[in-house]
Amino acid sequence: MQKSRFLNLVLAIAVLVLTILLTTKENGSEKPTIATAVESENSPLASSDSSTIPFQKKSVGIKSYLYPQPAMVIGSYDKEGKPNMMTAAWIGICNSDPLSIAVSMRPATYSYGNVTETKSFTVNIPSSQLAKYVSYAGRFSGRDVDKFKETGLTPVKGEFVNAPYIKEFPIVIECEVTAIHELGSHRQFIGKVIDVKVDEAILDAKGNVDLNLLNPIIYAGGSFYETGSLIPRAERSAEDIDGLPFVANYNQRYMNKTLEVIHKRKSVRHFTNQPVTKEQIETLLRAGMAAPTAVNRQPWVFYVITQRETLDLLSEKLPYAKMLSQVQAAIVVCGDMEKAGNLKDLGYWVQDCSAATENILLAAESMGLGAVWTAAYPYDDRAKAVIEELNLPETHIPLNVIPIGYPTGEDLPKNKWNVDNIIWK
Numbered sequence: 001m002q003k004s005r006f007l008n009l010v011l012a013i014a015v016l017v018l019t020i021l022l023t024t025k026e027n028g029s030e031k032p033t034i035a036t037a038v039e040s041e042n043s044p045l046a047s048s049d050s051s052t053i054p055f056q057k058k059s060v061g062i063k064s065y066l067y068p069q070p071a072m073v074i075g076s077y078d079k080e081g082k083p084n085m086m087t088a089a090w091i092g093i094c095n096s097d098p099l100s101i102a103v104s105m106r107p108a109t110y111s112y113g114n115v116t117e118t119k120s121f122t123v124n125i126p127s128s129q130l131a132k133y134v135s136y137a138g139r140f141s142g143r144d145v146d147k148f149k150e151t152g153l154t155p156v157k158g159e160f161v162n163a164p165y166i167k168e169f170p171i172v173i174e175c176e177v178t179a180i181h182e183l184g185s186h187r188q189f190i191g192k193v194i195d196v197k198v199d200e201a202i203l204d205a206k207g208n209v210d211l212n213l214l215n216p217i218i219y220a221g222g223s224f225y226e227t228g229s230l231i232p233r234a235e236r237s238a239e240d241i242d243g244l245p246f247v248a249n250y251n252q253r254y255m256n257k258t259l260e261v262i263h264k265r266k267s268v269r270h271f272t273n274q275p276v277t278k279e280q281i282e283t284l285l286r287a288g289m290a291a292p293t294a295v296n297r298q299p300w301v302f303y304v305i306t307q308r309e310t311l312d313l314l315s316e317k318l319p320y321a322k323m324l325s326q327v328q329a330a331i332v333v334c335g336d337m338e339k340a341g342n343l344k345d346l347g348y349w350v351q352d353c354s355a356a357t358e359n360i361l362l363a364a365e366s367m368g369l370g371a372v373w374t375a376a377y378p379y380d381d382r383a384k385a386v387i388e389e390l391n392l393p394e395t396h397i398p399l400n401v402i403p404i405g406y407p408t409g410e411d412l413p414k415n416k417w418n419v420d421n422i423i424w425k
């Protein structure tokens with residue numbers, strides 16, 4: 001009896017000590033690191049990476065954090081005329097007239113001696129696909145290996161300067177050294193740009209470099225990153241400055257671009273008068289036609305409307321497509337009953353054309369364009385209006401009309417996430 005009372009006492013003391021320890025830990029100076037989902041969603045600070053004080057800076061000392069850093073490859077010849085390539089991040093445009101590029105090299109690099117001697121170099125701009133070569137050219141020295149031979153890349157004699165460029169790199173710039181600055185650890189070579197060559201494959205219809213196709217590399221902290229996504233409306237900065245406090249958003253990055261586009265897509269009903277190009281519409285249609293279809297029937301046909309009169313007439317006749325009067329292009333996604341064949345009556349064409357429509361909407365979002373699904377099917381009156389206006393054959397059934405244009409920014413995505421919609425079994 002005495003013994004069990006003693007044991008109970010020991011147990012009670014142990015529980016008490018444990019409770020005190022746990023309570024101290026929770027209320028003590030250590031902040032809980034995991035906030036509940038509800039808390040973080042409702043908190044005005046949820047969008048900031050620092051859990052309590054936004055924009056609080058921490059001094060990290062003297063670091064080369066000039067982000068984004070480029071990763072270019074410098075081409076040069078040695079005394080024997082052997083081509084070499086070397087990766088350089090300490091590089092950038094340093095003058096407009098004459099257009100000049102500054103690149104800094106350590107005396108230990110083979111390229112340093114080459115460029116000092118030949119007074120020439122090329123700057124070769126890689127796409128992300130070439131990252132492994134950029135890394136290689138920065139790890140090995142031309143003093144020890146023939147980097148062109150080892151990589152299988154092709155040196156091409158510069159057209160205007162005494163330096164080789166790399167055939168496989170999408171942009172190559174030939175430079176002639178006009179000044180040299182001794183800076184300390186590095187010698188800075190100023191190269192006047194003599195010629196720039198660009199792979200036709202990365203030029204857009206206007207002859208400008210399409211940054212999405214180039215997809216250049218960012219170098220940061222020893223790693224390589226991809227770039228290339230358009231920041232919609234960034235160039236119209238003056239219009240979008242509203243004087244409101246800036247709210248940082250560091251922890252709301254999506255895992256990848258696809259998820260970002262999916263979550264940022266919204267039904268756009270307010271458009272500017274900026275026209276979209278034929279190429280842009282074709283890009284949207286390409287995305288549409290990439291959708292899955294039952295038995296690969298691809299039971300669709302896409303009408304592209306650009307005539308002002310037709311857009312306005314449809315805007316009048318379709319009660320939920322009034323925004324057609326604001327845009328200068330629209331896509332009508334139709335089921336093609338001939339292509340649907342014996343699957344027609346099963347209604348697969350609706351699913352297939354819906355998948356194509358969603359692809360078009362996502363592609364529009366990804367390109368900084370706005371679009372909205374306005375239904376024709378299954379409303380007889382709306383379908384009839386479209387059929388009559390576009391003079392569609394009997395076999396083409398309009399599923400919807402998608403106005404396409406540039407968004408004014410008034411329409412925002414909705415958060416539709418709701419756990420009640422999910423049943424786990």
Ligand SMILES: Cc1cc2nc3c(=O)[nH]c(=O)nc-3n(C[C@H](O)[C@H](O)[C@H](O)COP(=O)(O)O)c2cc1C
Pocket residue numbers: 071084085086087088089090091104105106108109110111112134135137138139140141142143219
């Ligand atoms: C991403 C990256 C960036 C680099 N940037 C530079 C640079 O700007 N200047 C430099 O002297 N070395 C830089 N290096 C190191 C040289 O590329 C490296 O020493 C190379 O082996 C030199 O080649 P070479 O001896 O054939 O000239 C960089 C390396 C990497 C991986």
